[in-house]
Amino acid sequence: MIEHFEDLIVQTTCRLLIPFIQLFALYVIAHGHHSPGGGFQGGCILGASFILLCLAYDIRRAKQWMTESLNSLFCCIGVSIYAGIGLVCLALGGNYLDYSRLHKILPVDPVGARSLGILCVEIGVGLTVMAVMLSIYLNVASGGRHEDALK
Amino acid sequence: MKTVGLFIVLLFGGLLVYGTIDFPPWGDPDTPASRHVSERYIEKTVEETGVPNMVTSVLADYRGYDTLGETTVIFAAGVCCAILLRRSSK
Numbered sequence: 001m002i003e004h005f006e007d008l009i010v011q012t013t014c015r016l017l018i019p020f021i022q023l024f025a026l027y028v029i030a031h032g033h034h035s036p037g038g039g040f041q042g043g044c045i046l047g048a049s050f051i052l053l054c055l056a057y058d059i060r061r062a063k064q065w066m067t068e069s070l071n072s073l074f075c076c077i078g079v080s081i082y083a084g085i086g087l088v089c090l091a092l093g094g095n096y097l098d099y100s101r102l103h104k105i106l107p108v109d110p111v112g113a114r115s116l117g118i119l120c121v122e123i124g125v126g127l128t129v130m131a132v133m134l135s136i137y138l139n140v141a142s143g144g145r146h147e148d149a150l151k
Numbered sequence: 152m153k154t155v156g157l158f159i160v161l162l163f164g165g166l167l168v169y170g171t172i173d174f175p176p177w178g179d180p181d182t183p184a185s186r187h188v189s190e191r192y193i194e195k196t197v198e199e200t201g202v203p204n205m206v207t208s209v210l211a212d213y214r215g216y217d218t219l220g221e222t223t224v225i226f227a228a229g230v231c232c233a234i235l236l237r238r239s240s241k
Contacts (some may be wrong), residue, residue, distance in 0.1 A: 012241070032204065033191045033203065033204055034203055034204055034209045036204075036206070037208065038206075038207055039211075039222075040221075067162055075229055075230070076226075077225060078222065078226070079168065079222055079226045080225060082218075082219050082222055083219065086215075086219065095217065096216070097215040097216055099212065100214075110199065111198075111199065111201045112201060114199065114200040114201065114202075114212055115200055115201040115202055116229065117212070118200065118202060118207060118208065118211040118212055119209075121211050121218070121219075122207075122211060124222070125218065125222050126160075128222050128225055128226050128229075129222075129225055131197065131229065132225050132226060132228060132229030133202040134234045135229045135233055136207075136228070136229055139187065139232050139237055140232070140236065141235055143238075144236035144237045144238045145238050
């Protein structure tokens with residue numbers, strides 16, 4: 001079982017750092033068009049920020065920020081965004097995941113629609129990766145018993 | 152038993168090294184892998200998708216179906232981990 005500890009320096013540093021880590025993660029996801037990055041990398045950084053919260057405080061505190069049901073929801077929403085965009089393209093008369101068809105419902109030209117479609121699926125990937133990272137960490141670190149992890 | 156293991160490891164290691172002899176030279180632009188669709192992606196990415204980063208456009212647009220599969224694999228890994236490990240404390 002994980003032993004509970006309180007360390008002022010570690011906790012304060014993490015409390016100051018975590019918002020910037022999360023902001024950087026969102027930047028990596030949103031800026032994947034122009035620089036190295038994208039959904040997988042940004043999602044990993046976002047998940048790592050929550051894991052840092054678990055390490056610096058404890059699992060109970062981390063679950064106050066990101067409850068288990070919300071985490072599971074993010075997990076599913078991410079994949080659904082990706083697959084849903086593919087279905088919307090199908091419904092608009094294109095091939096599956098042919099984003100250029102999205103220009104019929106978005107106020108942009110087909111090239112811009114492909115760019116926007118890429119951004120949307122990257123957001124979906126980022127959500128899933130973030131939620132899965134945190135879920136796997138919580139389950140493995142506590143042996144599946146989150147509530148008993150601190151004793 | 153250890154000798155047999157060492158023999159098998161050396162045999163397959165040797166086969167892998169033998170396989171690398173057939174590889175094209177590093178960075179050769181005339182290899183089949185570089186001549187198939189790479190040129191089209193490099194030339195048309197900005198024109199067709201408006202994304203300056205070729206890696207992103209290939210990953211999420213030209214090969215979007217593949218990335219959907221990758222995301223589903225990650226999702227399945229998370230769900231399997233939860234199914235196998237998660238236990239209620241009550």
